[in-house]
Amino acid sequence: MQEKYNPQEIEKNAQQYWDQNAAFKAVETPGKPKYYCLSMFPYPSGKLHMGHVRNYTIGDVLSRYRRMRGYNVLQPMGWDAFGLPAENAAMQNHVSPAKWTYDNIAYMRKQLKSLGLSIDWDRELATCDPTYYRWNQWLFLRMLEKGLAYQTTGTVNWDPIDQTVLANEQVIDGCGWRTGAPVEKREIPMYYMKITQYADELLEALDTLPGWPERVRIMQANWIGKSYGVDITFPADTESDTPQDLKVFTTRADTLMGATYVAVAAEHPVALHAAKNNPSLNAFIQECKLGSAKEADLATQEKKGMDTGLFVIHPLNGRKLPVWIANYVLMGYGEGAVMAVPAHDERDFEFAKKYELPIKQVIKPGITISIEREIESGTWNEKGISQNKKALANYTFSPESWQDFYDMKDGVCINSGKYDGLNHEQAVDAIAADLEAKDLGNKRVQYRLRDWGISRQRYWGCPIPLIHCTSCGVVPVPDDQLPVVLPQDLVPDGSGNPLARTPSFYECACPKCGQPARRETDTMDTFVDSSWYYARYTCPDQDKAMTDERANYWLPADQYIGGIEHAILHLLYSRFWSKVMRDLGLLTLDEPFTNLLTQGMVLNEIFFRKGGSGRITYYNPTEVEIQFDEQGKRYGAILTSDQQPVESGGIGTMSKSKNNGVDPQKLVEEYGADTARLFMMFASPPTQTLEWADAGVDGAYRFLKRLWKQVHSHLQHGAVTVSPAFNQSLTP
RNA sequence: GCCGGGAUGGCGGAAUUGGUAGACGCACGGGACUCAAAAUCCCGCGAAGGCGACUUCAUGGGGGUUCGAUUCCCCCUCCCGGCACCA
Numbered sequence: 001m002q003e004k005y006n007p008q009e010i011e012k013n014a015q016q017y018w019d020q021n022a023a024f025k026a027v028e029t030p031g032k033p034k035y036y037c038l039s040m041f042p043y044p045s046g047k048l049h050m051g052h053v054r055n056y057t058i059g060d061v062l063s064r065y066r067r068m069r070g071y072n073v074l075q076p077m078g079w080d081a082f083g084l085p086a087e088n089a090a091m092q093n094h095v096s097p098a099k100w101t102y103d104n105i106a107y108m109r110k111q112l113k114s115l116g117l118s119i120d121w122d123r124e125l126a127t128c129d130p131t132y133y134r135w136n137q138w139l140f141l142r143m144l145e146k147g148l149a150y151q152t153t154g155t156v157n158w159d160p161i162d163q164t165v166l167a168n169e170q171v172i173d174g175c176g177w178r179t180g181a182p183v184e185k186r187e188i189p190m191y192y193m194k195i196t197q198y199a200d201e202l203l204e205a206l207d208t209l210p211g212w213p214e215r216v217r218i219m220q221a222n223w224i225g226k227s228y229g230v231d232i233t234f235p236a237d238t239e240s241d242t243p244q245d246l247k248v249f250t251t252r253a254d255t256l257m258g259a260t261y262v263a264v265a266a267e268h269p270v271a272l273h274a275a276k277n278n279p280s281l282n283a284f285i286q287e288c289k290l291g292s293a294k295e296a297d298l299a300t301q302e303k304k305g306m307d308t309g310l311f312v313i314h315p316l317n318g319r320k321l322p323v324w325i326a327n328y329v330l331m332g333y334g335e336g337a338v339m340a341v342p343a344h345d346e347r348d349f350e351f352a353k354k355y356e357l358p359i360k361q362v363i364k365p366g367i368t369i370s371i372e373r374e375i376e377s378g379t380w381n382e383k384g385i386s387q388n389k390k391a392l393a394n395y396t397f398s399p400e401s402w403q404d405f406y407d408m409k410d411g412v413c414i415n416s417g418k419y420d421g422l423n424h425e426q427a428v429d430a431i432a433a434d435l436e437a438k439d440l441g442n443k444r445v446q447y448r449l450r451d452w453g454i455s456r457q458r459y460w461g462c463p464i465p466l467i468h469c470t471s472c473g474v475v476p477v478p479d480d481q482l483p484v485v486l487p488q489d490l491v492p493d494g495s496g497n498p499l500a501r502t503p504s505f506y507e508c509a510c511p512k513c514g515q516p517a518r519r520e521t522d523t524m525d526t527f528v529d530s531s532w533y534y535a536r537y538t539c540p541d542q543d544k545a546m547t548d549e550r551a552n553y554w555l556p557a558d559q560y561i562g563g564i565e566h567a568i569l570h571l572l573y574s575r576f577w578s579k580v581m582r583d584l585g586l587l588t589l590d591e592p593f594t595n596l597l598t599q600g601m602v603l604n605e606i607f608f609r610k611g612g613s614g615r616i617t618y619y620n621p622t623e624v625e626i627q628f629d630e631q632g633k634r635y636g637a638i639l640t641s642d643q644q645p646v647e648s649g650g651i652g653t654m655s656k657s658k659n660n661g662v663d664p665q666k667l668v669e670e671y672g673a674d675t676a677r678l679f680m681m682f683a684s685p686p687t688q689t690l691e692w693a694d695a696g697v698d699g700a701y702r703f704l705k706r707l708w709k710q711v712h713s714h715l716q717h718g719a720v721t722v723s724p725a726f727n728q729s730l731t732p
Numbered sequence: 733g734c735c736g737g738g739a740u741g742g743c744g745g746a747a748u749u750g751g752u753a754g755a756c757g758c759a760c761g762g763g764a765c766u767c768a769a770a771a772u773c774c775c776g777c778g779a780a781g782g783c784g785a786c787u788u789c790a791u792g793g794g795g796g797u798u799c800g801a802u803u804c805c806c807c808c809u810c811c812c813g814g815c816a817c818c819a
Contacts (some may be wrong), residue, residue, distance in 0.1 A: 043819050084818060156817070167817040219736050219814075295815050299733040310740070329742095450814095456817065504786095526819070565813055567736075592772095600737095601813070651811070684744060688737095689812060695743060696758045702771090 005708040007672025024118045026074035028553045035071040037063040042564030044104035048111045050602040053664045057677045058686050059561045060117045076537040077119045079105050081128035082461045083526045087492045087708045097460040098488040103208035112589035115673045125540050127529035131319045133462040134483030135546040148194045154453045155293045158186035162495045165457040171292040184289050190455035195576045199447045201471035211595030216567045223568050225448025229250050230432045233440040237311035243273045246312050247335045255341040257416035258362035263326035265336040271325045274308035288327045303328050303351050315440040349402045359399040368395045459498045461523030469510035469517040472562040478511050529595050552588045560593035600689035604660040606649035618659035677703045
């Protein structure tokens with residue numbers, strides 16, 4: 001063993017020793033406590049970034065700790081290898097997504113190995129491998145048989161120039177990222193997985209996960225969004241041309257007597273009916289179709305509407321209510337229609353003010369009731385009474401402007417006939433009972449969670465194993481013909497899915513009647529791939545089944561580590577998928593991840609210059625010098641190469657597009673992996689967001705150097721011993 | 733817009749039933765050792781004032797509760813993550 005600290009030599013030798021001795025190979029050993037340490041697998045984007053180093057170092061620290069404590073540790077690694085970036089890279093460089101992906105995997109595997117992680121590489125998997133995605137297809141077919149997968153229409157972003165579906169990410173300010181054309185919403189047929197059937201279990205089981213961060217459980221609970229409400233039917237007005245009754249869902253049935261109009265989505269059949277002979281309505285419906293399908297866009301857009309001229313009947317007081325088309329009502333949510341109570345809903349209030357629709361107060365807030373009681377009780381003197389009256393005035397309803405107490409639930413009904421004086425709960429019950437008696441409504445539980453649409457009109461993904469036959473309809477690919485293999489050599493060009501232009505892929509025979517048929521060319525959402533990889537790690541060589549008994553040895557994973565950005569979608573889909581696998585008898589678990597550690601994002605400053613034409617050029621922070629005055633206060637930044645100032649765009653997640661990533665490879669090459677890992681662990685507590693600064697790297701390096709010297713001197717004096725073989729491995 | 737999280741010295745951060753704000757580390761400054769440097773060790777290190785003992789201010793901003801608030805309550809600003817087709 002050398003006295004000098006030479007990380008490159010030391011690490012190379014140690015890694016070789018681990019390799020040769022299969023030091024991290026995990027075997028199912030009975031009688032020893034197991035510890036399955038799982039890190040979210042990377043997307044093979046090209047090279048490792050700091051987020052990976054952080055994620056996998058945390059996992060490695062936990063793994064090594066447990067291993068030293070005598071646990072049987074499994075720490076696997078794999079590749080989330082399908083996805084959009086491969087198609088984009090393919091378009092740019094005219095290489096196939098497959099080649100790009102596998103090249104990236106090879107490079108990043110080398111990088112990961114150089115970090116010295118204690119991974120069992122024998123279990124490595126890639127989701128773009130047919131031996132993996134075959135089981136996506138197999139389980140999808142089982143779900144189809146059980147009615148857990150089904151087809152219906154879904155809304156997508158449509159680029160009218162490229163004639164292609166755009167991902168949300170590809171929509172910038174409502175326009176297609178390549179064409180710049182305003183995108184439209186379009187309804188297309190899609191396959192869905194019935195995650196809503198598991199909504200209750202997914203919600204309730206959150207309480208069985210004390211090893212998960214509170215905030216993640218809250219986020220998931222809010223996402224599932226269980227609420228209790230009433231379905232209400234507003235019958236069609238026979239005197240007007242209204243073609244059908246309108247059904248709405250509301251959690252505020254107590255405000256029903258204050259409903260002054262009903263709003264429907266632009267795609268609603270009633271809206272389409274009204275527009276038939278009405279060009280201006282038709283134009284408005286077309287206008288509503290413009291814009292993206294992103295919820296954030298829909299929620300912030302200007303509220304617009306138009307009167308259809310049609311009416312429905314209020315189910316309790318029999319009055320005629322106008323039917324409006326409103327751009328804030330969405331066809332895909334509930335029934336595509338809502339009852340509007342402007343006095344007690346902020347959005348309806350805004351809309352009613354804008355279009356001069358009536359606003360009728362039907363709830364008096366609880367605060368005013370208590371103040372009135374104080375005054376009536378007569379225990380106040382003149383001054384007390386006048387003070388209370390002043391307070392009361394602050395809670396006076398006015399249709400002029402919205403106030404936050406208007407939509408509180410703690411009041412009682414007024415202006416509501418027989419329901420006057422009832423509180424929220426009593427009023428909901430009474431109104432629901434009356435509606436039920438008239439067969440115009442019933443109480444119902446509602447979830448915000450929607451079924452999981454898995455169809456993607458893209459090439460680089462797992463093919464959906466279905467065949468469309470003109471005489472037999474949709475026919476599943478028989479199990480013995482799985483996997484439906486994705487061709488490896490196609491290169492997308494940005495306009496639609498190349499699979500749909502590849503006859504050798506889509507031409508096939510109907511498995512039922514043998515006639516020529518057409519293979520489904522949509523592929524699956526990549527979240528499908530990542531919903532069960534943790535189970536496949538336990539038995540990656542199993543070619544007869546999706547999983548085997550080894551899965552029940554290792555699962556549930558004792559520790560899962562990954563970015564907070566996955567707090568909802570990936571983690572919810574994985575929980576759902578594992579429960580489906582359980583119900584099909586493939587796994588014995590209820591929840592796949594016992595403990596969850598959500599690491600914070602790694603952020604870095606963004607530097608840029610605006611060119612003459614408004615074009616923005618981003619500069620990597622490593623090319624920028626920060627300028628400080630004598631007090632050490634920062635006053636500016638310049639580009640090192642030309643010494644001219646650059647602007648700061650604030651702090652953001654390290655990304656290619658903002659050119660603010662820091663390549664960990666340089667750190668590893670210069671200081672060694674141990675310094676990079678030590679520094680990363682001490683830069684910030686694991687769960688906190690980390691703003692990148694390399695100020696402490698030298699300190700971490702010096703620490704290791706000191707440590708090395710101490711270990712060396714202890715070895716010289718025989719104070720500690722290491723195995724001769726290991727000592728040899730450390731001797732360059 | 734909605735849901736979740738965050739803001740404390742030059743920097744990362746510590747401090748929870750509400751009780752000395754700034755532990756520990758980094759960076760920086762001074763000293764010892766050395767021909768010199770590196771390494772190492774010792775000391776200092778929120779701001780302002782003071783020779784000093786000390787004093788005042790200070791945990792994003794404003795208000796409140798309290799003997800006492802980084803901590804609890806209300807309002808606000810900014811930043812980060814997610815919002816169902818980025819992964």
